[in-house]
Amino acid sequence: MLIETDRLLLRPLATADLDEVVAMHASPEVVATMGTFDRATALARLERNEHEWNERGHGLVAILERASGRFVGRSGLKYWPQFDETEVGWVLRPDAWGQGFATEAGRACLEWGFRRLDVPYLTAMILPDNGRSIGVAVRLGMRPIRSDFLMELPVTVYAVDRPDASPQHRAPD
Numbered sequence: 343m344l345i346e347t348d349r350l351l352l353r354p355l356a357t358a359d360l361d362e363v364v365a366m367h368a369s370p371e372v373v374a375t376m377g378t379f380d381r382a383t384a385l386a387r388l389e390r391n392e393h394e395w396n397e398r399g400h401g402l403v404a405i406l407e408r409a410s411g412r413f414v415g416r417s418g419l420k421y422w423p424q425f426d427e428t429e430v431g432w433v434l435r436p437d438a439w440g441q442g443f444a445t446e447a448g449r450a451c452l453e454w455g456f457r458r459l460d461v462p463y464l465t466a467m468i469l470p471d472n473g474r475s476i477g478v479a480v481r482l483g484m485r486p487i488r489s490d491f492l493m494e495l496p497v498t499v500y501a502v503d504r505p506d507a508s509p510q511h512r513a514p515d
């Protein structure tokens with residue numbers, strides 16, 4: 343799987359991305375909304391992601407800037423069995439914020455997800471005070487559909503319906 347957008351390349355996130363992922367999640371700006379986790383936990387999550395790609399045919403993606411080839415973050419899809427929903431997510435290195443990369447990657451992942459998955463809608467689960475992430479969701483046409491808990495954290499669940507959804511197959515309001 344490889345998605346090309348105007349400025350980005352998206353390909354499955356892999357255990358080989360461990361150093362980049364650890365460095366990104368060590369930055370204070372990312373810690374502020376995502377908390378900290380150690381290298382072993384990061385590796386375990388990357389291994390689980392590789393497993394999910396093999397099992398489900400989708401998962402998280404690395405975001406590479408086409409112009410430089412550098413790793414600027416990650417996006418992609420994550421199935422949450424406890425909600426029976428698939429989420430699109432985004433995390434960028436702070437030096438890549440403010441250029442629209444998360445919106446560009448998120449839009450490509452939504453389009454890819456709706457083509458590949460028979461789901462009525464896709465979600466984004468966001469801490470209520472994460473204004474930058476809410477900005478991405480809103481730019482992608484997502485709307486808040488409920489408050490919930492993800493791994494014991496209170497989140498607002500944003501959703502966007504598949505473009506050709508019939509009224510019966512929309513996200514619950």
Ligand SMILES: CC(C)(COP(=O)(O)OP(=O)(O)OC[C@H]1O[C@@H](n2cnc3c(N)ncnc32)[C@H](O)[C@@H]1OP(=O)(O)O)[C@@H](O)C(=O)NCCC(=O)NCCS
Binds near residue numbers: 371435441477478
């Ligand atoms: C959430 C996060 C990915 C958002 O990053 P971001 O850079 O604000 O979002 P985008 O990449 O969509 O960029 C939007 C900004 O780029 C600007 N921009 C510049 N060129 C642009 C373009 N071509 N297209 C769109 N926006 C552009 C927009 O005006 C906007 O600026 P503003 O924030 O000053 O209004 C980032 O803050 C992050 O990694 N946070 C930590 C991890 C996290 O919380 N993830 C979400 C968990 S739910």
